[in-house]
Amino acid sequence: MRVRFYLLSQEVAHMAEVPLQHRFDGPRNAPTVLLLPEFGTRWSIWEPQMPELTRTSRVLRVNHRGHGSSLAPEGPYTTEELVGDVLALLNKLGLERLSILGFGFGGMLATWIASTVPDRVNRLALLAGAPRTPAAHHWRDIASRVREGGMAAVSSEVTRSWFTPAWAEQRPDIVERVVEEFQGTDCAGYAGCCDAIAEEDQRGTLARVRAPTVVMSAAHDPLLPPGYGRQLADAISGARFEVITGAAHLVGVERSDRVNELLMDHVAR
Secondary structure (H helix, E strand, O other), rough: OOOHHHHHHHHHHHHOOOOOEEEEEEEOOOEEEEEOOOOOHEEEEEEHHHHHHHOOOOOEOOOOOOOOOOOOOOOOOOOOHHHHHHHHHHHHHHHOOOEEEEEEHHHHHHHHHHOOHHHHHEEEEEEOOOOOOOOOOOOOHHHHHHOOOOOOOOHHHHOOOOHHHHHHHHHHHHHHHHHHHHHHHHHHHHHHHHOOOOOOOOOOOHHHHOEEEEEEEEOOOOOOOOOHHHHHHOOOOOEEEEEEEEEEEOOOHHHHHHHHHHHHHHHHH
């Protein structure tokens, strides 16, 4: 069974061997934790978690296609191709088993891996996630507008859901940096990622996830409200579900105190 899953992961990785920008932090001999960010954000979105995670884990961060210095071939992309990027990197690095933390739609890549090659995943943590892309989300339209008018054409629309207004007023420096990174994302890369998630639906495969899982939703997330997180947790056997107050979509930034507490309780076991 182990060989079968490994060969399957090799086949998926072969579908799209786009090298991803990546970096390690933390003790070299500690268990590895992979961090998959939300599309439109870079690995820096995990900075609030790094001091805690690197105490007990070797942390591997990546940037998706078109984010940071990761290459961005012309799209559209598929979820399988984006997962293939990650698995190709893990195979190259010789990482056969690790824990995965997925943020937003990056969490869909995490659950895809955990349901398809479950023997490679120790533990799973999903922030601001959902089992499917809500029908009301017009990601193909956003992709089209990005290709025509650049990232600035959708910046305000996409990023307005990321922070609560009160927190944004208190920390305009962080909001400005995150929005600047969003606008600096390669148009082809971001549009391709939007195409990949436009109609993603994993409700039929989540029962295959075996890794102990925690799902965290932000109480004030207009993009993926807690109801979607509840559906995600209910679809994964034994998953723990937590609603975090006082935060919008980028819950790991706005409420890093509570998120870090839950992550350390879950991942560091």
